[in-house]
Each structure stands twice: as C-alpha cells, then as structure tokens.
Amino acid sequence: MIDIFTQNWQTILNGFWVTILSSVIGLVGSLLLGTIFALLELAPSRSLRIIGTAFVEFFRNIPLLVITMFFYVVVSSSFKIGGFWSGTIGLILYTSAFIAECLRGGIASVDAGQMEGARSNGLTYTQAMTHIVLPQGFRLAIPSLGNQFINLVKNSSILSFVAGFDLMYQANVISGANLDPFNTYIIVGILYLLITASVSWVVKRLENRIGKEVIR
Amino acid sequence: MSAIIKFKDVDKYYGDFHALHDINLEIDAGETVVLIGPSGSGKSTLLRTINGLETIQKGSLVVDGADVSSSQTNLNQLRTDVGMVFQHFNLYNNKTILENIMLAPRLVLKRKPEENEKIAQQLLKRVDLSDQAPKYPAQLSGGQQQRIAIARSLAMDPKVLLFDEPTSALDPEMVGSVLSVMRDIAKNSDMTMLVVTHEMEFAQAVADRVIFMADGRIMEDEHTDTFFAHPKSERARKFLSQVEHH
Amino acid sequence: MSGAFSTSNVQYLLKGLGVTVGVSIISIIISFIAGSVLGIILYEKVPYFTKTVRLIVNTIRNLPLLLIIFFTYFALPKLGVELNAFSATVFAMSVFEATMVAEIIRGGLLSVGIGQTEGALSTGMNKVQTLWYIILPQALKRSIPPLISQFISLVKDTSLATAIVLPELMFRSQVIYGQNPKYMVPMFITIAALYFVVNYSLSLLAKWFDKRLV
Ligand SMILES: Nc1ncnc2c1ncn2[C@@H]1O[C@H](COP(=O)(O)OP(=O)(O)OP(=O)(O)O)[C@@H](O)[C@H]1O
Numbered sequence: 001m002i003d004i005f006t007q008n009w010q011t012i013l014n015g016f017w018v019t020i021l022s023s024v025i026g027l028v029g030s031l032l033l034g035t036i037f038a039l040l041e042l043a044p045s046r047s048l049r050i051i052g053t054a055f056v057e058f059f060r061n062i063p064l065l066v067i068t069m070f071f072y073v074v075v076s077s078s079f080k081i082g083g084f085w086s087g088t089i090g091l092i093l094y095t096s097a098f099i100a101e102c103l104r105g106g107i108a109s110v111d112a113g114q115m116e117g118a119r120s121n122g123l124t125y126t127q128a129m130t131h132i133v134l135p136q137g138f139r140l141a142i143p144s145l146g147n148q149f150i151n152l153v154k155n156s157s158i159l160s161f162v163a164g165f166d167l168m169y170q171a172n173v174i175s176g177a178n179l180d181p182f183n184t185y186i187i188v189g190i191l192y193l194l195i196t197a198s199v200s201w202v203v204k205r206l207e208n209r210i211g212k213e214v215i216r
Numbered sequence: 217m218s219a220i221i222k223f224k225d226v227d228k229y230y231g232d233f234h235a236l237h238d239i240n241l242e243i244d245a246g247e248t249v250v251l252i253g254p255s256g257s258g259k260s261t262l263l264r265t266i267n268g269l270e271t272i273q274k275g276s277l278v279v280d281g282a283d284v285s286s287s288q289t290n291l292n293q294l295r296t297d298v299g300m301v302f303q304h305f306n307l308y309n310n311k312t313i314l315e316n317i318m319l320a321p322r323l324v325l326k327r328k329p330e331e332n333e334k335i336a337q338q339l340l341k342r343v344d345l346s347d348q349a350p351k352y353p354a355q356l357s358g359g360q361q362q363r364i365a366i367a368r369s370l371a372m373d374p375k376v377l378l379f380d381e382p383t384s385a386l387d388p389e390m391v392g393s394v395l396s397v398m399r400d401i402a403k404n405s406d407m408t409m410l411v412v413t414h415e416m417e418f419a420q421a422v423a424d425r426v427i428f429m430a431d432g433r434i435m436e437d438e439h440t441d442t443f444f445a446h447p448k449s450e451r452a453r454k455f456l457s458q459v460e461h462h
Numbered sequence: 463m464s465g466a467f468s469t470s471n472v473q474y475l476l477k478g479l480g481v482t483v484g485v486s487i488i489s490i491i492i493s494f495i496a497g498s499v500l501g502i503i504l505y506e507k508v509p510y511f512t513k514t515v516r517l518i519v520n521t522i523r524n525l526p527l528l529l530i531i532f533f534t535y536f537a538l539p540k541l542g543v544e545l546n547a548f549s550a551t552v553f554a555m556s557v558f559e560a561t562m563v564a565e566i567i568r569g570g571l572l573s574v575g576i577g578q579t580e581g582a583l584s585t586g587m588n589k590v591q592t593l594w595y596i597i598l599p600q601a602l603k604r605s606i607p608p609l610i611s612q613f614i615s616l617v618k619d620t621s622l623a624t625a626i627v628l629p630e631l632m633f634r635s636q637v638i639y640g641q642n643p644k645y646m647v648p649m650f651i652t653i654a655a656l657y658f659v660v661n662y663s664l665s666l667l668a669k670w671f672d673k674r675l676v
C-alpha cells in the first residue's frame with residue numbers, strides 16, 4: 001500500500017490540493033450566496049421571499065451532478081469555464097441552498113426582542129439585521145453549518161465527473177493504471193477522512209469557544 | 217403646551233381580535249404619564265403603536281408632528297426621537313455594554329467616535345454602571361441590564377421615552393435602582409415619559425397623569441392625585457385594591 | 463414525434479426514472495432497517511460493541527459516497543465479491559445511508575429522553591420492553607422529518623451511479639443528448655424537473671409530518 005503512495009505521491013498531492021481548493025472556494029462562495037438566500041427568504045417583502053424560497057427549493061431538490069453537468073456541458077459551450085469551475089460553481093449553488101436553510105433556522109431562533117430593541121433604538125431593518133440579528137443567527141447555526149461544510153468536502157468529489165483533477169479523479173487515474181483499486185481507494189479514503197476530521201475539529205472548537213463567550 | 221403624542225379615534229386589531237377601542241389621548245411634551253390596567257387590557261399594544269412596532273387600523277396617531285399611521289412617514293426617523301425600554305431589556309447580546317450604548321448613535325446619528333464614547337461614559341455614570349462597560353449583557357444582573365437599556369435609549373437623545381413594565385421581570389431587590397434612574401430622568405430632563413408599570417408608589421411620586429385601561433379602552437385619564445384619591449370607576453378601584461395587596 | 467422527445471427517447475428516459483426509483487426504494491428500505499439497528503446500538507452503549515460501531519459509522523459517514531460506490535464496484539471484486547452496477551449501487555448506497563439513518567435514529571432516541579425510560583422501567587417493564595414499546599415508537603415518530611430529508615439526498619445521490627454506468631435517469635439523459643447537442647438543454651430541463659417533482663413532493667411530506675408532530 002505504501003508503494004502506491006511513494007510511486008504516485010505527486011498525483012495524489014495534486015488531487016488533494018485541488019479538493020481542498022475547490023472546498024475552500026465552495027465554502028466561501030456558498031456562505032456568501034447562502035446568506036443572501038436566507039436573507040431573501042426572511043425579507044419583509046413578499047416578492048423577495050418568493051425569490052429566495054424558489055432558489056433554495058430548486059437547488060435543494062435536484063442532484064448536484066445535474067447542476068455540475070449543466071455547467072460543464074451547456075454553459076461551457078458558450079463560456080470556457082472548464083471542469084474545475086463547473087464543479088466548483090455547482091458545489092456553490094447546491095451547498096448555498098442548504099446553508100440558507102441552516103441560517104434561516106439560526107436567525108429564526110434569535111429572540112424577536114433583539115430586532116424590536118434595535119428598531120426602537122432607531123436602527124433601520126438592514127442595520128438591525130447586519131449588526132444584531134444576523135451575527136447571532138450565525139452563532140446559533142454553527143453546528144448545522146459545520147455539517148454542511150463536511151458535506152461540501154465530500155461532495156467536491158463531483159469534480160471527478162468533469163475532469164476536475166481532484167482527489168477522486170486522481171484515484172481513478174491511479175487505480176486505472178496500477179490495477180489496484182482496493183489499496184488506492186483506501187489511501188484516498190484516508191486522505192478524505194483527514195480533511196473531514198479536520199473540519200469537524202475546527203467546528204467543535206468554534207462551538208466551544210462561542211459557548212464560552214457569555215453570549216446567549 | 218402642545219401635544220407631542222395625539223391619538224384620535226384609534227382602533228387596533230390583531231387579526232379579528234379588537235385590541236384597542238376608540239382611543240383618544242393627548243400627551244404634552246415634558247409630561248410624565250403612567251399607564252396602568254389589568255393584564256391583557258392593551259397597555260403594551262398602545263405603547264407599541266406609538267413607535268410603530270404595531271400598526272393601527274383606524275383613526276389617526278400623530279407623534280412629534282409625524283402621522284404614524286401613514287405609509288409616507290419615515291418610521292426610522294420617528295424612532296430616533298422615540299426611545300423604548302422593554303420588560304426583558306432586549307440588549308444586544310452580541311455587543312458589549314459600551315457598544316450597546318454607542319451603536320445606534322454611531323450608525324443613525326453619525327456621532328463622532330470621541331464624542332460618542334464620551335456621551336456613553338457619561339450615561340454609564342448616570343446609571344451608576346461605569347465599571348461594566350466591557351462586559352456582555354449576559355454577565356449583568358437584570359437590574360443592571362435594564363439600567364443599561366435605559367442608557368442606550370437616552371444616548372439617542374429622544375424626545376419621548378416609552379417604558380413597558382421595566383421592572384416586572386426583575387428580582388425585588390433590583391427594582392429600586394431602576395426606578396431611581398427613571399425618577400431621575402423624570403425630574404431632571406424635559407423628556408416626555410409614558411410608563412406602563414404596576415409600581416403604584418412610583419406612579420404616585422413621579423407621574424403627572426395616570427391613565428387606567430381595561431379591555432382595550434381608556435377608562436380613566438386623571439391627574440395623579442385625583443386618580444389615587446378618587447378613582448371613578450369600579451374597575452379602577454378593584455384594580456388598585458388588588459395591586460396594593462400584592 | 464422526433465427530436466429530443468421522440469417516443470423512443472421518452473420511453474428510454476422513463477425506464478431510467480424507473481431504475482432511479484427502484485434503486486432508491488430498495489436502498490431506502492435496507493438503509494432504514496440497518497440504520498435503525500445501528501442507531502439503537504449507538505444509543506444503548508453496549509461495551510466494546512458500541513465503540514466499534516461508532517468507529518465504523520463515523521468512518522463511512524465522513525467519506526464521499528462516490529468513493530464508496532467506486533470501491534464497491536471496482537475494489538470488492540478483488541475480494542471475490544462481484545456485483546453488477548445495480549447491486550453495487552444498492553449496496554454502496556445502503557451502507558452509506560445506513561450510517562446517516564443511524565445518527566438520526568440515535569438523535570431521536572436521545573430526544574425521547576431519560577424521563578420516559580425511568581417511567582417505563584418503574585412500571586415493571588424490562589429494558590427491552592421499554593425500548594420496544596415506549597422509546598422506539600416515539601423516537602421513530604420524531605425521526606420522520608429528518609429521515610425524509612435524508613431520503614431526498616438518497617434519491618439525488620442515485621445519479622452518482624452514472625459513474626459505474628448504471629442506466630438510471632441521469633445516465634440515459636446523457637445518452638440522449640449524446641445523439642445531438644441540440645437535445646442538451648431540453649434534457650437538462652426534463653431531468654431537473656423529474657428529480658424536482660419527486661424530491662419536492664417528499665419534502666412537502668416532511669413538512670407535513672413536521673407540522674403534525676409538534
Ligand atoms: N401579536 C399579537 N397577536 C394577537 N393578539 C395579541 C398580540 N399581542 C397582544 N395580543 C392580545 O391583545 C391583548 C392586549 O395585549 P397587551 O399585550 O397589549 O396587554 P397588556 O395590557 O400589555 O397586558 P400585560 O399586563 O399582560 O402585559 C391581549 O388580549 C393579547 O392577548
């Protein structure tokens with residue numbers, strides 16, 4: 001098993017790096033987009049709420065692979081975005097729908113008095129949301145957001161469908177060549193576990209730290 | 217003196233439920249008015265219509281020259297002039313005490329940082345909590361939190377201050393310190409105060425007028441001394457005797 | 463009719479929907495049963511046994527499903543386990559989803575709480591009776607909405623089996639638009655709509671249970 005690694009370490013590390021890169025971009029992008037969707041879903045205006053809900057329900061209920069292939073096959077024929085970006089954009093759109101749901105839950109469980117206090121204090125809805133309610137909603141949503149980030153890392157394997165050169169893709173390349181899928185997939189599995197375990201660890205720490213902050 | 221708050225034939229519904237009936241009420245600038253009445257009589261509702269937290273369905277309500285019931289009115293503007301203190305404080309959980317006081321002046325009034333902090337520190341001193349500035353709300357007792365909530369409202373330099381049962385969520389030994397801050401504001405400023413409370417001694421000592429509500433209606437609106445000496449309605453007499461035995 | 467929606471294409475695609483639904487239903491049944499057993503083991507804290515199960519569950523949960531599918535289809539034959547694309551998909555999905563179900567069931571059991579257990583034990587029931595008649599029914603009821611969400615993921619994830627050439631919906635749409643690039647957009651719209659209808663109906667069901675249970 002060790003010799004698979006020593007013989008292919010460059011390929012494996014390349015894939016590892018692409019998986020991490022795609023996950024990090026996916027995380028930042030889906031956090032931004034998911035926040036926007038959540039705010040739309042909770043907006044005072046009915047038409048904004050409908051737009052937000054439509055986006056979220058659409059991307060939550062179709063497979064990530066359909067979104068990704070759409071970008072790789074249809075969108076790529078007009079804009080040359082390639083496998084990496086097709087996969088990563090797919091990841092962002094798909095994950096943002098789930099993040100929106102987590103955040104919506106978090107924001108909904110912030111005490112209504114926080115909004116009322118801020119509005120009575122003269123803040124606009126937008127100011128009250130950005131300075132008071134949203135930050136608290138984020139904290140309450142951290143555990144469920146953590147789960148979404150782990151899913152995001154696992155889902156980044158979608159890149160292997162579109163020649164995204166991620167860890168999963170490289171695993172297929174290597175096992176195709178050395179005809180030892182058993183040990184190759186085990187090594188790659190260990191690397192995925194390394195990433196997902198690190199994410200879990202960071203989320204746990206974040207939870208504890210924020211738990212210790214006297215904020216309730 | 218001219219009225220700063222003017223209710224004319226106001227009705228308020230929550231869905232089908234008729235919460236305020238035909239409210240007519242004028243409050244002059246600088247007055248301190250106490251609002252009492254049994255639970256569910258509509259005191260909070262009345263208070264919350266004044267800064268637009270609740271909308272009215274009929275009649276007109278003019279606060280500081282602005283028609284609150286009109287969709288043209290800028291409620292944000294109005295709320296900078298009308299502060300509110302809540303039963304459960306509603307301090308910003310994610311901000312320190314100092315930030316709680318300084319946030320709205322910074323965002324809304326664009327107050328300069330040095331001036332903002334100076335005013336905040338003065339207010340902290342006024343409510344006797346200067347040493348708590350860096351803490352978070354959850355680290356303070358209820359009474360302390362309520363005094364901070366009052367300071368947060370005062371920082372906006374409002375013309376009107378609304379209090380919705382500011383002491384009823386507090387342990388008995390905390391009540392005094394909050395009432396004394398409120399008394400200080402009533403005596404030493406020209407702010408208009410409208411206070412919902414069950415503290416009758418406070419009402420007698422501080423209020424210019426007492427309004428008694430029941431079932432969504434104003435039953436009595438009298439000078440403080442007159443009200444306590446000769447409550448007109450049976451409902452008010454009964455209510456007073458219950459509160460006193462409390 | 464000819465073009466993207468010729469009769470033969472529509473029939474071909476609908477057969478794919480049949481495969482997708484078939485794989486989903488079988489995997490849901492297996493993963494529900496296996497996951498419930500695992501969930502009870504995680505909840506009951508059997509010495510050694512629970513720790514082992516916990517390790518296995520955590521490992522599988524934290525791997526990409528796609529990796530498990532590839533492993534099942536390409537690596538297991540090295541151990542003498544030869545599965546066709548359909549059985550390999552069902553096997554991989556059942557294993558993966560069972561660990562997800564286990565976590566949901568464990569959560570449900572925990573939320574029913576110690577009070578119910580003590581109440582039942584003090585009426586003279588033994589531990590197994592308590593679990594079977596009192597705790598498990600309540601826990602299952604509470605688990606329904608999150609289980610349905612999980613099964614929505616399962617339905618979507620069947621599309622991954624395209625990678626091992628299982629002729630399900632996604633795969634067949636690719637075959638059709640392979641005939642003619644003009645069919646691409648109609649095909650994507652069609653399969654997105656089909657997946658959406660199936661999953662959105664499931665999510666409405668979850669919402670309905672959610673409302674009814676509180
Ligand atoms: N958001 C709401 N939706 C529906 N009904 C409401 C709402 N808020 C208040 N009510 C009803 O309106 C009536 C008046 O309520 P309000 O809170 O103004 O009473 P209150 O005099 O402040 O009572 P308390 O002393 O208990 O605070 C009550 O019957 C209450 O149930």
Ligand SMILES: [Mg+2]
Binds near residue numbers: 259260261380381
């Ligand atoms: Mg009230």
